[in-house]
Amino acid sequence: MTDPSGPDTSRPLPPPLPPPPPPWALLAELTHACPLHCPYCSNPLELVRRSRELSAEEWEDVLRQAGELGVVHTHLSGGEPLLRPDLAAIVGAAESAGIYTQLVTSGVGLSEPRMSELASAGLRSVQLSVQHADSAASDRIAGSRSYAAKERAAAVVRDAGLPLGLNVVLHRDNLDAIDDIVDLGVAWGAERIELANVQFYGWALRNRTTLLPTRDQLSRAQETVERRRKQLGDSTELVWVVPDYFDGVPKPCMGGWGAVSLTVAPDGVVLPCPAAGALPGLDAPNVRDRSLEWIWNSSPAFNRYRGTDWMSGPCGECPRREADFGGCRCQAHALTGDAARTDPACALSPDHGLVRALAEAPRPDPASADASRYVYRGPDRHHTDVTRGVKR
Amino acid sequence: MTGWRPALARSVVLRHDRVRRTDLLVLPERVVVLSGRAADVLRLCDGHRQVGEIVDELAARFPGAPVAAEVPRFLDRVREEGWLR
Numbered sequence: 020m021t022d023p024s025g026p027d028t029s030r031p032l033p034p035p036l037p038p039p040p041p042p043w044a045l046l047a048e049l050t051h052a053c054p055l056h057c058p059y060c061s062n063p064l065e066l067v068r069r070s071r072e073l074s075a076e077e078w079e080d081v082l083r084q085a086g087e088l089g090v091v092h093t094h095l096s097g098g099e100p101l102l103r104p105d106l107a108a109i110v111g112a113a114e115s116a117g118i119y120t121q122l123v124t125s126g127v128g129l130s131e132p133r134m135s136e137l138a139s140a141g142l143r144s145v146q147l148s149v150q151h152a153d154s155a156a157s158d159r160i161a162g163s164r165s166y167a168a169k170e171r172a173a174a175v176v177r178d179a180g181l182p183l184g185l186n187v188v189l190h191r192d193n194l195d196a197i198d199d200i201v202d203l204g205v206a207w208g209a210e211r212i213e214l215a216n217v218q219f220y221g222w223a224l225r226n227r228t229t230l231l232p233t234r235d236q237l238s239r240a241q242e243t244v245e246r247r248r249k250q251l252g253d254s255t256e257l258v259w260v261v262p263d264y265f266d267g268v269p270k271p272c273m274g275g276w277g278a279v280s281l282t283v284a285p286d287g288v289v290l291p292c293p294a295a296g297a298l299p300g301l302d303a304p305n306v307r308d309r310s311l312e313w314i315w316n317s318s319p320a321f322n323r324y325r326g327t328d329w330m331s332g333p334c335g336e337c338p339r340r341e342a343d344f345g346g347c348r349c350q351a352h353a354l355t356g357d358a359a360r361t362d363p364a365c366a367l368s369p370d371h372g373l374v375r376a377l378a379e380a381p382r383p384d385p386a387s388a389d390a391s392r393y394v395y396r397g398p399d400r401h402h403t404d405v406t407r408g409v410k411r
Numbered sequence: 412m413t414g415w416r417p418a419l420a421r422s423v424v425l426r427h428d429r430v431r432r433t434d435l436l437v438l439p440e441r442v443v444v445l446s447g448r449a450a451d452v453l454r455l456c457d458g459h460r461q462v463g464e465i466v467d468e469l470a471a472r473f474p475g476a477p478v479a480a481e482v483p484r485f486l487d488r489v490r491e492e493g494w495l496r
């Protein structure tokens with residue numbers, strides 16, 4: 020190019036992208052503060068400080084914009100969203116925006132008056148996290164005494180007449196207890212029990228050696244789920260979120276990058292998924308600077324891995340590229356250092372050996388699960404450096 | 412079913428989606444996109460009207476449509492999904 024003042028006309032400009040379909044769901048991380056310290060927490064290693072959190076007024080504006088953009092569901096999550104005294108106002112703002120609300124909670128702090136305040140504001144459903152069916156094991160995994168509060172919270176939700184779902188992150192320390200966990204869910208009145216095999220990002224990646232199950236454990240667990248589904252029929256829905264290290268098939272992460280949902284972090288940063296903040300150079304936009312409409316439709320961060328044009332390697336020609344979207348960008352980055360590579364969980368990935376080696380590696384008997392090896396989630400604890408992803 | 416006065420299950424919201432120009436049933440973890448006249452039928456499921464009354468109202472509103480045959484079957488199907496009580 021010889022004329023620095025003019026545009027480069029030697030290359031045609033790329034055609035403008037058609038606007039993407041509107042988002043269906045918004046995950047609102049209202050705070051990263053939490054009374055629990057689960058070693059697989061989906062919050063980032065760098066937790067947002069409370070002083071940087073969006074105010075209730077800012078959340079009201081975000082939710083109004085979200086409704087106009089087409090968001091239908093919001094998951095009010097954290098951390099522990101009940102730590103926000105202004106939670107009912109935020110629920111009310113979602114309701115006014117026509118958005119269906121689900122509270123995602125540890126149960127700690129869900130008293131009867133609080134439940135009634137939230138239900139009056141328009142809360143539609145509650146998802147309660149459970150770590151284990153055994154109270155001592157549950158408290159050990161959570162890193163705090165919380166089981167008794169969960170049991171009380173389930174009763175409070177049931178008494179309020181709201182639908183209750185349980186969310187159980189599965190790993191080596193609880194995969195052998197699925198029968199008991201399902202019994203617990205039924206006893207507590209859950210309509211839906213989500214059995215979500217741990218995904219290795221952030222805190223869970225930090226704790227991978229301790230959390231990674233054995234293949235035998237997983238096949239036993241899957242048999243249990245099949246048996247319990249037949250037995251329960253339609254009364255309780257059992258959802259099994261697959262362990263992608265073991266199947267050779269990548270998960271269709273988030274239903275595609277910037278395709279179905281968005282995450283708003285406590286400080287207003289907007290991400291295509293809760294883990295994406297760890298991707299280098301993403302330049303994540305913030306609702307304090309930009310409209311949600313611009314962020315979803317036009318921001319470089321949301322367009323970066325949208326569609327299939329960015330794909331390389333085996334994904335480029337793969338007939339499954341519209342089914343699994345190349346798997347997970349955060350996992351590709353965590354394991355290979357390059358977020359644009361095929362997810363190593365895919366058997367077709369040139370990096371699949373990394374995941375296979377981890378899945379097949381000998382490990383201690385599950386019965387000897389040792390909580391002292393957990394790096395519990397908490398502020399600043401990630402500075403004690405232990406293994407990051409396996410480097411190529 | 413005689414005497415049944417259909418109403419949406421408590422966790423189910425029937426709403427119009429202005430952005431997508433369609434009607435939706437919204438549930439925990441799930442959205443059902445309604446097609447055809449499904450929303451017109453479900454809007455009458457208010458817990459007061461009996462199935463026969465719903466059929467009569469729709470027959471008056473959509474003359475010639477096979478309302479009497481199809482609407483009770485549709486309501487049963489929606490109830491089996493757990494979205495009507």
